[in-house]
Amino acid sequence: MSETALNTLQQRSFFLRNPSVLVFLAILSLLTLGATLMSEAFGIGLLSTSFIKTLGKTLCLCLIAIAMDLVWGYCGILSLGHFAFFGLGGYMIGMWLMYERTKDIVVESLAGQALPPTPEEIRDAIGTQIFGVVGGSEIPAIWYFADSLAVQLAFVVLVPGVLALGFGWLAFRSRVTGVYLSILTQAMTLALSLYLFQNDSGLRGNNGLSGLQNIPGLTLVPQAVISVWFLWASALALGLGYLLAAWVVSGKFGNVIRGIRDDEPRVRFLGYPVETYKLFIFTLTAVIAGIAGALYYPQAGIINPAELAPIASIFLAVWVAIGGRGRLYGAVIGAALVSLLSSAFTGGQVPDIPLGFATIQWVDWWTVLLGFGFVLVTLFAPQGIGGLVDQLVRKGDR
Amino acid sequence: MGALLEVSGVSVSFDGFKAINNLSFSIDTGELRAVIGPNGAGKTTFMDIVTGKTRPDSGKVEWGRPGRDLLRLSESQIARLGIGRKFQRPTVFVTQTVQDNLLMALKKDRDPLSALFYRADAVDLGKVEELAVEIGLQEHLPRLAGELSHGQKQWLEIGMLLAQDPQLLLVDEPAAGMTPAEREHTTDLLKRAAQTRAVVVVEHDMEFVRRLGCKVTVLHEGAVLAEGSLDAVTSNQDVIDVYLGR
Numbered sequence: 001m002s003e004t005a006l007n008t009l010q011q012r013s014f015f016l017r018n019p020s021v022l023v024f025l026a027i028l029s030l031l032t033l034g035a036t037l038m039s040e041a042f043g044i045g046l047l048s049t050s051f052i053k054t055l056g057k058t059l060c061l062c063l064i065a066i067a068m069d070l071v072w073g074y075c076g077i078l079s080l081g082h083f084a085f086f087g088l089g090g091y092m093i094g095m096w097l098m099y100e101r102t103k104d105i106v107v108e109s110l111a112g113q114a115l116p117p118t119p120e121e122i123r124d125a126i127g128t129q130i131f132g133v134v135g136g137s138e139i140p141a142i143w144y145f146a147d148s149l150a151v152q153l154a155f156v157v158l159v160p161g162v163l164a165l166g167f168g169w170l171a172f173r174s175r176v177t178g179v180y181l182s183i184l185t186q187a188m189t190l191a192l193s194l195y196l197f198q199n200d201s202g203l204r205g206n207n208g209l210s211g212l213q214n215i216p217g218l219t220l221v222p223q224a225v226i227s228v229w230f231l232w233a234s235a236l237a238l239g240l241g242y243l244l245a246a247w248v249v250s251g252k253f254g255n256v257i258r259g260i261r262d263d264e265p266r267v268r269f270l271g272y273p274v275e276t277y278k279l280f281i282f283t284l285t286a287v288i289a290g291i292a293g294a295l296y297y298p299q300a301g302i303i304n305p306a307e308l309a310p311i312a313s314i315f316l317a318v319w320v321a322i323g324g325r326g327r328l329y330g331a332v333i334g335a336a337l338v339s340l341l342s343s344a345f346t347g348g349q350v351p352d353i354p355l356g357f358a359t360i361q362w363v364d365w366w367t368v369l370l371g372f373g374f375v376l377v378t379l380f381a382p383q384g385i386g387g388l389v390d391q392l393v394r395k396g397d398r
Numbered sequence: 399m400g401a402l403l404e405v406s407g408v409s410v411s412f413d414g415f416k417a418i419n420n421l422s423f424s425i426d427t428g429e430l431r432a433v434i435g436p437n438g439a440g441k442t443t444f445m446d447i448v449t450g451k452t453r454p455d456s457g458k459v460e461w462g463r464p465g466r467d468l469l470r471l472s473e474s475q476i477a478r479l480g481i482g483r484k485f486q487r488p489t490v491f492v493t494q495t496v497q498d499n500l501l502m503a504l505k506k507d508r509d510p511l512s513a514l515f516y517r518a519d520a521v522d523l524g525k526v527e528e529l530a531v532e533i534g535l536q537e538h539l540p541r542l543a544g545e546l547s548h549g550q551k552q553w554l555e556i557g558m559l560l561a562q563d564p565q566l567l568l569v570d571e572p573a574a575g576m577t578p579a580e581r582e583h584t585t586d587l588l589k590r591a592a593q594t595r596a597v598v599v600v601e602h603d604m605e606f607v608r609r610l611g612c613k614v615t616v617l618h619e620g621a622v623l624a625e626g627s628l629d630a631v632t633s634n635q636d637v638i639d640v641y642l643g644r
Binding site: 262 | 451473475477483485491498508513514518
């Protein structure tokens with residue numbers, strides 16, 4: 001390559017330097033359009049509402065996989081706690097959904113009374129409705145802003161962001177790296193999950209938040225329509241998230257975090273404040289995870305503390321490893337493939353195999369299959385599926 | 399010219415082993431200095447202390463005039479002050495191109511936001527080009543650093559140090575594992591670099607040190623054993639004892 005060609009390569013526009021971003025956005029748009037045209041609400045009805053929801057949820061999982069790829073695949077921080085941020089995002093939006101929805105129901109049921117209900121009466125009734133299952137009727141202080149969509153949306157970003165900032169500041173400042181950091185992040189998500197399991201956590205203990213698919217103010221809109229709206233929102237979020245991630249890793253910042261992954265002391269001796277970079281990327285990805293969670297749980301309908309269990313974050317790392325870390329589309333491929341297969345196998349779409357002496361029930365055996373697949377990928381395609389794609393593209397170039 | 403780096407009375411021990419023992423040492427602005435010594439003399443530990451990797455148990459390390467205490471600063475802060483370090487093994491970013499390696503090292507704001515919005519302009523690319531010519535890698539700019547030969551990687555790392563534009567360069571065994579021709583090129587590089595900044599070279603190879611033709615400091619058991627021209631120190635009886643064994 002001549003010098004001028006090299007220099008223009010550096011100065012060319014973002015999209016020309018990253019053609020895979022356009023390919024990804026095109027595929028995502030086509031998929032969303034196709035799903036819409038085949039949906040019950042806006043199309044020929046080939047795809048059921050629940051499948052549209054599965055698709056929408058898958059897109060959210062792809063978004064958190066991108067976050068995981070940024071923090072692990074590019075910056076080398078094997079966080080095994082990013083699902084905590086995902087769950088927190090879900091809880092924050094869930095509080096508003098549940099509070100407002102319950103308020104609508106309560107106001108409706110009290111409307112028949114001779115005297116109009118006072119605000120205190122409404123509040124008491126909401127409290128009893130929501131917290132009756134954990135033996136309470138008081139609305140906890142953390143629900144103070146639950147009637148404000150704007151505030152809860154801000155919390156979707158702020159709560160995971162601030163938690164990641166505090167946790168990351170403590171961990172990175174003390175130079176906790178490698179497997180020790182992974183263990184610390186596992187401890188964080190486990191602690192959060194155990195706390196949320198408590199009945200007096202203020203978030204309904206093991207019951208979690210439910211009925212999240214019912215959007216306040218949109219009770220007359222059928223779920224078939226809402227599911228497509230959420231599919232669009234998820235696709236938009238994934239598209240924007242992919243663009244942001246691709247932009248972040250495309251320039252010098254991307255080279256610095258790749259440098260931190262490959263040789264952290266060297267980056268430090270070049271004068272870069274490594275801890276600040278790590279904190280930046282850790283917090284940014286926590287925020288992306290929170291947004292993904294806030295879009296996921298209204299489609300899932302329910303969130304409970306089991307969602308934040310340590311295993312969830314480990315699965316996230318497995319998706320990214322299978323898809324191929326250090327390449328954004330790899331993370332998307334891994335998350336989409338594994339989570340769709342997972343819902344097919346555990347959702348009864350794949351017939352069980354009777355062996356005579358025993359029956360392979362996929363609900364139980366799926367994890368075995370996944371583990372086996374993970375071992376195979378690690379052995380034969382250490383760069384993941386994305387690595388295989390890269391090899392094919394390179395062969396095509398020759 | 400005043401002292402650029404002043405190390406006084408520094409001691410550090412690892413599990414009771416005194417790696418550096420009351421070491422005092424100073425480098426003037428623009429000076430080229432070779433540091434030699436047998437294995438375990440504390441050469442690398444000395445670099446670790448100056449660059450902030452190791453904290454000494456006692457002593458002072460001061461930088462410039464008025465003297466700034468380096469012991470309070472982190473590795474990256476020290477690097478930003480103007481001390482560049484080359485490691486024994488070539489450490490370049492093997493998954494990135496030669497050009498990206500040099501661009502990353504180029505003296506610029508080091509905070510995340512600046513890096514995020516940084517785009518290489520013609521001036522910076524020109525500087526990188528100049529550096530590449532200087533280290534003899536102008537043909538290799540688009541290649542991955544991992545594809546370079548051992549000697550080329552060493553030069554790339556020296557180029558990255560020059561890109562940082564430091565006032566003091568600490569170079570750890572730059573000629574290790576090089577062919578004679580490569581050594582000659584490396585000597586020239588370091589001598590040219592020393593025309594505009596101070597360079598400290600740690601080296602085992604006497605022939606290499608002779609070619610540098612500069613003042614030599616001999617370290618032994620964590621302290622300065624002798625200092626002077628190469629001929630002076632090699633005829634020093636203490637130095638002969640240390641190198642040949644008593």
